[in-house]
Amino acid sequence: xxxxxxxxxxxxxxxxxxxxxxxxxxxxxxxxxxxxxxxxxxxxxxxxxxxxxxxxxxxxxxxxxxxxxxxxxxxxxxxxxxxxxxxxxxxxxxxxxxxxxxxxxxxxxxxxxxxxxxxxxxxxxxxxxxxxxxxxxxxxxxxxxxxxxxxxxxxxxxxxxxxxxxxxxxxxxxxxxxxxxxxxxxxxxxxxxxxxxxxxxxxxxxxxxxxxxxxxxxxxxxxxxxxxxxxxxxxxxxxxxxxx
Amino acid sequence: xxxxxxxxxxxxxxxxxxxxxxxxxxxxxxxxxxxxxxxxxxxxxxxxxxxxxxxxxxxxxxxxxxxxxxxxxxxxxxxxxxxxxxxxxxxxxxxxxxxxxxxxxxxxxxxxxxxxxxxxxxxxxxxxxxxxxxxxxxxxxxxxxxxxxxxxxxxxxxxxxxxxxxxxxxxxxxxxxxxxxxxxxxxxxxxxxxxxxxxxxxxxxxxxxxxxxxxxxxxxxxxxxxxxxxxxxxxxxxxxxxxx
Numbered sequence: 001x002x003x004x005x006x007x008x009x010x011x012x013x014x015x016x017x018x019x020x021x022x023x024x025x026x027x028x029x030x031x032x033x034x035x036x037x038x039x040x041x042x043x044x045x046x047x048x049x050x051x052x053x054x055x056x057x058x059x060x061x062x063x064x065x066x067x068x069x070x071x072x073x074x075x076x077x078x079x080x081x082x083x084x085x086x087x088x089x090x091x092x093x094x095x096x097x098x099x100x101x102x103x104x105x106x107x108x109x110x111x112x113x114x115x116x117x118x119x120x121x122x123x124x125x126x127x128x129x130x131x132x133x134x135x136x137x138x139x140x141x142x143x144x145x146x147x148x149x150x151x152x153x154x155x156x157x158x159x160x161x162x163x164x165x166x167x168x169x170x171x172x173x174x175x176x177x178x179x180x181x182x183x184x185x186x187x188x189x190x191x192x193x194x195x196x197x198x199x200x201x202x203x204x205x206x207x208x209x210x211x212x213x214x215x216x217x218x219x220x221x222x223x224x225x226x227x228x229x230x231x232x233x234x235x236x237x238x239x240x241x242x243x244x
Numbered sequence: 245x246x247x248x249x250x251x252x253x254x255x256x257x258x259x260x261x262x263x264x265x266x267x268x269x270x271x272x273x274x275x276x277x278x279x280x281x282x283x284x285x286x287x288x289x290x291x292x293x294x295x296x297x298x299x300x301x302x303x304x305x306x307x308x309x310x311x312x313x314x315x316x317x318x319x320x321x322x323x324x325x326x327x328x329x330x331x332x333x334x335x336x337x338x339x340x341x342x343x344x345x346x347x348x349x350x351x352x353x354x355x356x357x358x359x360x361x362x363x364x365x366x367x368x369x370x371x372x373x374x375x376x377x378x379x380x381x382x383x384x385x386x387x388x389x390x391x392x393x394x395x396x397x398x399x400x401x402x403x404x405x406x407x408x409x410x411x412x413x414x415x416x417x418x419x420x421x422x423x424x425x426x427x428x429x430x431x432x433x434x435x436x437x438x439x440x441x442x443x444x445x446x447x448x449x450x451x452x453x454x455x456x457x458x459x460x461x462x463x464x465x466x467x468x469x470x471x472x473x474x475x476x477x478x479x480x481x482x483x484x485x486x487x488x
């Protein structure tokens with residue numbers, strides 16, 4: 001079992017929206033960065049895995065925020081591996097303000113794959129990794145499987161240079177940016193995003209075009225990104241509260 | 245005179261392109277962040293100025309990189325105020341790798357304005373600020389006035405939620421992102437950006453549409469962002485070298 005660890009951050013001016021609060025993309029970025037740092041520190045980082053022709057693939061994220069940290073605010077993200085299944089592992093996160101008060105939580109699912117065959121590996125056979133689990137549960141519900149989205153194509157996005165990472169794949173948080181940019185400004189600044197879930201199904205590469213489908217049901221926005229052949233790339237669900 | 249100070253950073257995975265090098269937007273972001281940090285530290289930060297109904301307005305940036313730092317690399321940015329003119333002040337930057345070797349330089353021009361009237365203030369009357377100047381010159385040429393761009397409209401961009409800062413204005417580095425996303429992928433990854441200049445003329449707000457005009461002359465790309473009424477929002481010049 002590996003102890004939970006906390007990582008410290010500050011909200012930079014370029015990471016907030018017009019309400020001076022960190023955006024959901026910012027929090028997602030730092031949650032993923034924390035996962036990477038902690039995995040590195042424990043010997044399971046991407047660079048270490050790549051030496052054995054393996055890598056991590058992010059499958060799902062859930063984030064629930066009581067409040068979003070504001071510009072210049074210091075906050076910490078604590079992380080631990082809760083569970084190691086055969087094909088999927090759960091990594092949790094608790095976000096706290098400078099006084100140590102919990103302001104949000106997140107939970108993520110990851111698979112370890114063979115870099116060449118892209119097939120998932122049995123995580124339980126990786127004894128060292130399986131031993132790292134700390135069974136403490138996450139205070140929020142696990143990431144959900146977002147249902148198929150029944151809605152209209154509201155936009156088409158072509159993957160740009162600024163969207164991609166070192167793999168030439170679109171960065172995970174860019175998917176969120178494409179979706180959120182479609183929503184009304186009023187909702188983004190006056191309602192509170194109380195829970196966010198995203199499922200990553202396929203990667204997209206530079207130059208690829210994806211259709212963005214949106215279904216709105218009461219206080220929920222559901223998005224699906226689809227290739228022109230209908231393959232789902234990712235699905236996400238935003239649940240909004242009235243108070244901002 | 246205020247001593248030059250160095251600030252330390254690390255290139256995060258989300259800040260690189262497919263060549264694993266930090267993008268020009270990343271360097272610009274951290275250069276501006278360093279300016280903000282250093283101004284805060286010396287009592288001339290935006291929040292301090294706002295108490296007196298004043299703020300900083302960025303006018304020009306020039307960046308020359310010998311090489312771009314790569315993913316996970318540590319680097320420092322040193323900054324100082326070189327000059328305080330009546331309407332414009334010069335702040336310089338030297339970017340160094342972990343061994344202290346210079347890998348790039350930048351120079352910026354700023355005006356201080358009255359928040360209500362938006363009129364520039366006489367910087368020399370701000371004795372404390374005028375005294376902060378350290379006359380050491382920047383190793384690179386000052387930011388140029390980018391000439392009017394004679395070219396075609398290659399794209400129209402509508403300012404999105406993810407483009408804006410706490411003022412509801414598009415973030416300065418987003419202008420660079422809109423431009424660079426238009427250039428061929430091959431140039432972005434196989435040529436070396438040896439010098440970049442940008443002039444900020446007008447701010448753009450959420451929902452505004454700008455036309456992007458591009459003029460290409462030999463190894464130079466010149467961009468102008470224009471409102472539909474023809475007003476220039478910003479102009480920039482990218483100079484490319486053959487070696488990447």
